[in-house]
Amino acid sequence: MRLERLQQIIDAYGADPARWPGAELAAAEALLARSAEARAALAEARRLDDMLDAWTAPAPDPWAAQRIAGAAHELAQRRPGLRERLAALLPFEPVWPQLAGLAAALVIGFFIGFGDFAEPDAGDTLDVAGIVLGISSWEYSL
Amino acid sequence: MDLQIDALVTPDREKMQDLTDETLMGRVATGDHAAFRALVDRHVARATALAYRILGRRAEAEEVVQEAFLRVWTTAPRWNLDGALFRTWFSRVLTNLCIDRRRRPRMDPMEAAGDPADPSPGADAAIEERQRGALVAAAMAELPERQRVALALCYWQEMSNIEAAEVMQISVGAVESLLVRARRSLKEKLAHRLGRSEQG
Numbered sequence: 001m002r003l004e005r006l007q008q009i010i011d012a013y014g015a016d017p018a019r020w021p022g023a024e025l026a027a028a029e030a031l032l033a034r035s036a037e038a039r040a041a042l043a044e045a046r047r048l049d050d051m052l053d054a055w056t057a058p059a060p061d062p063w064a065a066q067r068i069a070g071a072a073h074e075l076a077q078r079r080p081g082l083r084e085r086l087a088a089l090l091p092f093e094p095v096w097p098q099l100a101g102l103a104a105a106l107v108i109g110f111f112i113g114f115g116d117f118a119e120p121d122a123g124d125t126l127d128v129a130g131i132v133l134g135i136s137s138w139e140y141s142l
Numbered sequence: 143m144d145l146q147i148d149a150l151v152t153p154d155r156e157k158m159q160d161l162t163d164e165t166l167m168g169r170v171a172t173g174d175h176a177a178f179r180a181l182v183d184r185h186v187a188r189a190t191a192l193a194y195r196i197l198g199r200r201a202e203a204e205e206v207v208q209e210a211f212l213r214v215w216t217t218a219p220r221w222n223l224d225g226a227l228f229r230t231w232f233s234r235v236l237t238n239l240c241i242d243r244r245r246r247p248r249m250d251p252m253e254a255a256g257d258p259a260d261p262s263p264g265a266d267a268a269i270e271e272r273q274r275g276a277l278v279a280a281a282m283a284e285l286p287e288r289q290r291v292a293l294a295l296c297y298w299q300e301m302s303n304i305e306a307a308e309v310m311q312i313s314v315g316a317v318e319s320l321l322v323r324a325r326r327s328l329k330e331k332l333a334h335r336l337g338r339s340e341q342g
Contacts, residue, residue, distance in 0.1 A: 012321040054274035057191035065186050068208050069179045072215040
């Protein structure tokens with residue numbers, strides 16, 4: 001093993017050989033034994049490790065396992081709704097939402113299209129520009 | 143009701159101790175509550191620690207851990223062994239949930255590490271240790287998420303680089319590169335913060 005590789009291992013995994021890649025451990029330790037430079041790199045990494053070890057993770061609350069088991073039990077007890085039961089009968093993903101969306105788009109499209117073909121009656125038309133711009137028709141017709 | 147569940151599964155719990163995670167998972171797939179409870183007992187502390195390292199907040203970590211275990215419960219019937227270890231698969235589920243959670247907007251500041259000050263002998267050393275821990279927590283929170291996950295898996299969870307690569311679904315070389323960048327960045331951030339605290 002070259003010193004550069006050992007330096008890379010120390011930079012990545014820290015000073016504890018227990019964290020080093022198993023396949024390279026023997027070669028890394030052999031190089032460490034004969035290289036003062038490698039030992040200096042190790043001492044430097046150990047300082048960072050000491051800092052990292054100061055950050056302790058809290059233990060889970062003592063009831064965590066019971067709370068989680070209870071939540072799973074509730075999930076198992078919950079009766080499936082009509083939608084879940086219908087979905088379970090299908091061999092494929094439910095397509096009801098997509099079909100409903102398509103049907104709604106067809107209905108809206110039909111009414112818009114029908115409105116275009118209908119003969120406009122001057123008295124019944126909406127003053128869309130007036131609504132959007134907030135002005136009366138006489139203001140923009142001037 | 144919780145007590146009832148506990149009573150229901152307690153006699154079976156000892157029988158489960160010798161079973162592997164994968165065998166337990168097979169039983170969970172059939173709706174076996176005792177097997178599920180055994181898996182939770184076995185992994186909850188480690189999972190909470192991993193989630194805490196990534197999220198930096200205990201309450202969020204506990205919520206995400208519960209969500210991950212419920213994912214275990216609901217997906218067990220479809221879980222494909224395929225040579226994968228439960229621990230690797232579960233760590234992947236958990237880290238993905240943590241990353242999703244971290245991407246949500248957060249209103250509250252990062253929580254300080256540790257408990258209130260202790261007046262007992264040796265408390266000074268404990269306070270100093272907690273302060274150092276708080277510096278690490280703050281520096282970790284600034285790391286990009288993949289660097290943070292790689293460091294949490296390989297350093298604190300003591301996973302091999304191969305297993306961490308499987309969890310993160312990247313190459314071993316990529317894990318190593320993330321670790322080098324993470325440690326280098328932490329070193330700089332901590333030197334800066336320590337310098338600032340010594341000046342102040």
